[in-house]
Amino acid sequence: MERAPVRHNCSGRAENRGTSPRRPCGPSGARQASILQKWLRMDLESALAPVSPRTEPRLTHQALYRLNLRRLRPADPTTPFEPEVEIRTWRVEEAFLRHERRAVVARASDAPTDARAFTRWFASLRQDGPGQHDPLFDWLAEEAGRDAMRWFLCQELATEAGFDDLVALTQLRMPSRAKLELANNYWDEMGRGTESSMHGPMLTALAQELEVEGLAEPTWESLALCNLLMGLAYNRRWAYHSIGALGAVELTAPDRARLVKEGLERLGVSKVARRYYALHEVIDERHYHQWSSEVLMPLVEGDGARAQWIAEGALMRLGAGQRTFERYRRHLWADRNQAA
Ligand SMILES: [Fe+2]
Ligand SMILES: [Fe+2]
Numbered sequence: 001m002e003r004a005p006v007r008h009n010c011s012g013r014a015e016n017r018g019t020s021p022r023r024p025c026g027p028s029g030a031r032q033a034s035i036l037q038k039w040l041r042m043d044l045e046s047a048l049a050p051v052s053p054r055t056e057p058r059l060t061h062q063a064l065y066r067l068n069l070r071r072l073r074p075a076d077p078t079t080p081f082e083p084e085v086e087i088r089t090w091r092v093e094e095a096f097l098r099h100e101r102r103a104v105v106a107r108a109s110d111a112p113t114d115a116r117a118f119t120r121w122f123a124s125l126r127q128d129g130p131g132q133h134d135p136l137f138d139w140l141a142e143e144a145g146r147d148a149m150r151w152f153l154c155q156e157l158a159t160e161a162g163f164d165d166l167v168a169l170t171q172l173r174m175p176s177r178a179k180l181e182l183a184n185n186y187w188d189e190m191g192r193g194t195e196s197s198m199h200g201p202m203l204t205a206l207a208q209e210l211e212v213e214g215l216a217e218p219t220w221e222s223l224a225l226c227n228l229l230m231g232l233a234y235n236r237r238w239a240y241h242s243i244g245a246l247g248a249v250e251l252t253a254p255d256r257a258r259l260v261k262e263g264l265e266r267l268g269v270s271k272v273a274r275r276y277y278a279l280h281e282v283i284d285e286r287h288y289h290q291w292s293s294e295v296l297m298p299l300v301e302g303d304g305a306r307a308q309w310i311a312e313g314a315l316m317r318l319g320a321g322q323r324t325f326e327r328y329r330r331h332l333w334a335d336r337n338q339a340a
Contacts, residue, residue, distance in 0.1 A: 181291065
């Protein structure tokens with residue numbers, strides 16, 4: 001029997017395997033269209049909300065999210081050709097990426113340009129990088145109720161940018177050794193050729209069992225995380241930043257994956273639905289080890305200037321993740337905070 005469509009993410013994949021379109025976790029199609037129209041009428045200063053202290057970034061990230069969906073989705077020549085939209089998007093996206101970069105430039109400048117020292121610096125982010133050891137995850141493992149876990153997963157699915165597509169975009173024209181490891185990583189994402197072992201559909205199984213689809217609108221922080229990863233992977237001027245961002249995901253995912261898996265287990269979620277987190281607790285340890293030796297090491301050996309870009313990308317990704325954890329806690333712990 002064909003599976004129903006489930007996964008709709010910011011890499012533009014509404015994985016339609018069934019017959020009727022499913023509502024994504026994010027804004028509905030009509031709502032997204034109205035967001036886009038509203039955004040197109042805005043002047044550039046307003047659209048650049050992330051860089052303006054006077055405006056809030058929700059609208060901008062909804063618009064960027066919508067445009068990221070459209071940017072990668074396979075289409076045909078009858079699709080409207082709107083270069084003016086692309087140009088505005090790039091300007092907004094670039095302003096957002098520069099804004100995020102400014103926040104990490106100083107810390108990234110500490111990264112050594114010697115390749116071996118650089119990989120040690122990078123690995124240390126697992127301990128002291130932004131957002132590490134956030135108390136949200138111990139709480140999810142030990143205390144969160146089923147509804148709280150469902151809300152958390154709805155946000156996570158909205159931010160799930162499709163690691164496979166991000167890797168595929170990032171590997172373009174990379175030097176051979178790095179390219180080979182990116183291909184190896186991509187092939188793992190593809191279940192090494194077996195559909196039942198592909199990583200994306202594992203999230204589908206979890207989303208279906210917990211019925212998280214359409215549960216809540218994604219927070220702007222979740223959308224911003226997705227928009228950041230897409231912006232870095234899609235634009236070649238940020239290619240080394242994307243290498244750093246994806247490496248940071250591999251480095252830091254196992255600790256959080258273990259705690260989410262434990263929470264799901266405690267709540268009686270089936271083994272099949274827990275599989276995505278159970279797998280990433282283990283496989284990302286190996287992925288990071290290989291990313292370090294086969295991607296980070298040779299790229300920095302080839303050109304020490306890349307250390308700064310890769311370090312910035314890692315810190316940008318971790319900072320964006322930290323912002324989501326803080327927002328999730330504000331939402332999920334609102335009652336507790338009020339009582340205090
Ligand atoms: Fe994966
Ligand atoms: Fe991985």
